[in-house]
Amino acid sequence: MKTSALILLTSAIGSIACVTEISDVTTFNATKDDMDLILDVRTWSEYIGDGSCTSSSDTDKCNHGHHSSMFFLENPFRGDSDKASVYKVDGSNTVDMALVDALVACYGDAVTTTKIMVSCHSGSRSGAFQDALVEGGFGCDNIYNFQPGAKGLSDAGEAMQIGAGSPGVFDWSTCPADKTGPVAETTMEAGTTMDDQEASAASTRAASWSLGLTAARLLTCLFM
DSSP states (O other), X not given: OOOXXXXXXXXXXXXXXXXXXXXXXXXXXHHGGGOSEEEEOSOHHXXXXXXXXXXXXXXXXXXXXXXXXXXXXXOGGGTTSOOOSEEEETTEEEEEHHHHXXXXXXXXXGTTTOOEEEEOSSBHHHHHHHHHHXXXXXXXXXXXXXXXXXXXXXXXXXXXXXXXXXXXXXXXXGOSSOOOOOOOOOOOOTTOOHHHHHHHHHHHHXXXXXXXXXXXXXXXXBOO
16 A cells, blocks of 8 residues: 655755655554564553653653554664664754664665654654664665654544553564674774773764754754
């Protein structure tokens, strides 16, 4: 079934941003079964719906849970914190590129034809991850940002899952090609501490996608 999501080609920050938006729940339901993978890039607390967080725009931010089609993309470099694959650094959405590299390796030769949908709370973080996937080598027409996110699904009365399962954390062993998953740098330079090394590795892995790129989409994504 063909998607009716809007496809925009926009120029931003000296490069081409190829954006595919799924802008409503009806289109989501019509296209989700055509996807090779649907990823949720929120925090673990948001995904499981443990009620531990709120925001000024949504007091139920950590109560929505997740859709049964969406795997949680766990960031192992965030330790015991939020496990989020997209997080704020100096006010900008930041993507840990080790996760993108692992997904590229996961799909191997099929990377340009693999269809992936990305979701978050209401479209901002998933848009940043979408940009990173396309930058990493995925085909721009096949990477979809589900703009309404978990809030949109919940508000529309869709069945949402509470807890760690259904389907839960994405399992790298299910990859059709490389099953290694995200790998961090392990070499420590002389004179540095483990904290220094982790900070340096995180800086190397992460790519910050500014709000200017999001604005260039011509579709406004809500801030969480």
